Amino acid sequence: MTADQVQKLRVGDRVTVRCMFPVGHIRTPRYIMGRTGRISHHVGEFPNPEELAYGRSGLPAKTLFRVHFNQTDLWPDYRGAPGDTLEIELYEHWLMPSAEGEAGGKSA
Amino acid sequence: MHQDEAHAHAGHHDHGPTAKDHDDRLTYYRAMEIALRELLIEKRIFSADDVRRAVEAMDSRTPENGARLAARAWVDPEFKKRLLADGSAAAREMGFKVGELKLMVIENTPKVHNLVVCTLCSCYPRMLIGLPPAWYKSPAYRSRMVREPRAVLREFGTHIPDDVEVRVHDSTADLRYLILPMRPKGTEGWSEEQLVPLISRDSLIGVAVPKFEGPS
Numbered sequence: 001m002t003a004d005q006v007q008k009l010r011v012g013d014r015v016t017v018r019c020m021f022p023v024g025h026i027r028t029p030r031y032i033m034g035r036t037g038r039i040s041h042h043v044g045e046f047p048n049p050e051e052l053a054y055g056r057s058g059l060p061a062k063t064l065f066r067v068h069f070n071q072t073d074l075w076p077d078y079r080g081a082p083g084d085t086l087e088i089e090l091y092e093h094w095l096m097p098s099a100e101g102e103a104g105g106k107s108a
Numbered sequence: 109m110h111q112d113e114a115h116a117h118a119g120h121h122d123h124g125p126t127a128k129d130h131d132d133r134l135t136y137y138r139a140m141e142i143a144l145r146e147l148l149i150e151k152r153i154f155s156a157d158d159v160r161r162a163v164e165a166m167d168s169r170t171p172e173n174g175a176r177l178a179a180r181a182w183v184d185p186e187f188k189k190r191l192l193a194d195g196s197a198a199a200r201e202m203g204f205k206v207g208e209l210k211l212m213v214i215e216n217t218p219k220v221h222n223l224v225v226c227t228l229c230s231c232y233p234r235m236l237i238g239l240p241p242a243w244y245k246s247p248a249y250r251s252r253m254v255r256e257p258r259a260v261l262r263e264f265g266t267h268i269p270d271d272v273e274v275r276v277h278d279s280t281a282d283l284r285y286l287i288l289p290m291r292p293k294g295t296e297g298w299s300e301e302q303l304v305p306l307i308s309r310d311s312l313i314g315v316a317v318p319k320f321e322g323p324s
Contacts (some may be wrong), residue, residue: 028280035295049282056306074254080257080258081258081270083271083273085276086277088277089283090280090281095172
């Protein structure tokens with residue numbers, strides 16, 4: 001386990017969504033992977049749906065957050081209004097503290 | 109629904125006089141569902157009537173349940189606070205049986221227009237307002253709504269000014285979302301009962317906004 005996996009994430013933190021392609025059921029869509037946003041809500045602790053999908057207990061429970069993104073950080077050619085945003089539920093193990101500061105956008 | 113399927117299948121079906129009179133296919137997963145259901149009934153885990161009653165109960169949930177929550181919130185500021193703080197508790201308070209639903213109610217404001225999509229599948233507050241419309245489950249809606257929400261809204265006839273933020277909620281995990289629309293101008297003094305019919309399913313998803321066209 002790396003240091004950033006044990007670090008507790010909190011509302012207000014800037015986070016980057018991990019790029020991971022595990023085999024099987026996941027609840028993180030591809031378009032959000034590698035993108036940087038800000039945690040807007042702590043939803044709670046829930047059994048991990050990626051484990052529940054295979055009849056396992058999903059325990060220990062994982063923390064679920066809602067994370068806020070600027071659309072222009074998700075889609076470089078976004079053609080809506082510049083202030084448009086997106087919020088999405090993401091589990092803690094998909095998030096890492098952002099190394100990008102306030103910049104946003106896609107990480108390497 | 110029927111129309112959507114007719115479009116989806118256009119060009120693939122034989123519509124001539126010899127075409128079989130069916131609107132369905134026995135797919136792999138449908139065959140699996142039937143086999144599992146019949147086994148469970150045979151083993152008396154539940155009965156065919158239990159299945160029928162569960163389907164009937166789901167079909168009795170309609171968008172009007174959501175409209176009732178929204179109308180109550182429009183006339184009762186204290187209820188609105190409770191609805192935004194804990195949607196499921198507020199729904200239970202009004203007598204709706206929502207089971208394990210974790211309802212998140214998001215309020216539209218003059219500054220932010222909210223809408224809901226589930227890019228991964230078709231998550232929807234079914235335990236409150238029933239099954240989602242066919243388009244909500246379509247790959248086109250699910251992929252385009254996060255990519256070009258304003259273009260999709262325009263196709264629904266909904267024009268949001270550029271100085272209003274469009275906020276897309278991707279329902280990917282354990283919450284289910286309901287939008288609390290803005291109360292239309294001209295409805296001041298209306299009762300809760302009068303307001304309910306103004307609030308459509310689509311306005312609870314966020315692809316439309318309630319309108320009051322003037323005195324009837």
